[in-house]
Amino acid sequence: MSESPPSPDALKQLAPEQLVICHECDLLMAKMHLADGEKAQCPRCGFELYHHQANMLTRSLALVLAALLLFVPANFMPIMSLGLLGQHNNETVWSAVLALYQSEMALVALIVFLSSMLIPLLKLLCQGWVLLTLQLKLPAGFALWLYRIYHQMREWGMLEVYMFGVLVSIVKMVDLGDLSMGVGLVCFIGLLVCQIWLEATMSEHQVWEMLDELRTEQQVDEVMDEACD
Template sequence: MPDPSDTERLSDLPLNDLVACHECDLLMRKPRLAHGEKAECPRCGYELYAHRHNVVERSLALVIAALLLYVPANFLPIMQLNLLGQSSQDTVWSGVVGLFDTGMQGISVVVFLCSMGIPLLKLLCQLLVLLTIRLNIGRSYGLLLYRIYHHLRDWGMLEVYLMGVLVAIVKLADMAAITVGLGLVCFISLLLVQVWLEVAMSPHQIWQALSGEDDHAGD
């Protein structure tokens, strides 16, 4: 990485040649990386970005896997509850419907958006962004969709919903017989795939590919 104390004044460089550390705000010249290399801040050691292999192809595979898991994760039973001879199967969708039917419409809308609606929108935005790069069409729309995706990131709360499910299972374990359903396995798999996707889909390379600075993001 170039030394930030270089005698060349940073203010004379174009913005595209500069990068700022997200942790300590150090402004420095943007280094050019080879495949597999990563740039770190010389002051605090924070990883600025990395240049990964086959970003688009790997990310596309993960997005498709996440979309395939989305339906079973939300509509297959998460758990089966047996209490006093009565049995019920609960899914993410039935939880939303149950809240709505009991008069908590506002909470049901929030749960639907954070656990089903926004996660699906995020995946669709990622899919379309990657397709614009892979097919080299409509990259201006890809830029817009990628901005929308970044605004949606903080609203998709699958991990919070999962924690709520696990807490419910622990609290009900002494009161009823609980059987974990296939939906919970799919839900956890969906969460893990999305976390992996966040790592694999290098923002630096995606932004460069969408702006036309790097036409080899898939290499």
């Protein structure tokens, strides 16, 4: 935001669509048009306001699809296995949840299940449906609602923290017995990479604006149809 800002009173005259407010410090600014790859930061508190991604829709769709394909093997195939005196134990994300549940730690099991499995899956499904809506011009109202739900869930998916948990467990267990890594770990890393990349690619302000435009278009079409009848 390097261009000279309009005076505060001029800002008051602008329509809400032409304004930006900083999420962190409530500073009011005129909206700037960004070229591909540019980002806007708040001049007062330094918060990143929004960024603009090229080919956002197709790139994001590819990443959602890859992440969804990896989801099942990442959660149900062995991350690692430990051998001790001839016995072998496999650990999958799902078996960890079950083991906690069986050791009478239902609350912790629920928290782990939500943050490492259910919420990451629901987030991907929400993102996927929103992207499909934009691509195929499906009804926008439902997608707007889903994208709101996605924002509520965002912080509660913790795949990257789980990945660190895997690393710490490996280091703790490596001397104890015969430890080996499984296919699940490779899929889990793949899922994590896709998810982080997706969140960087799927620029929120672009998605919200496209959804809003789509809904306006659909509302105009509806009115036109009614007028023709």
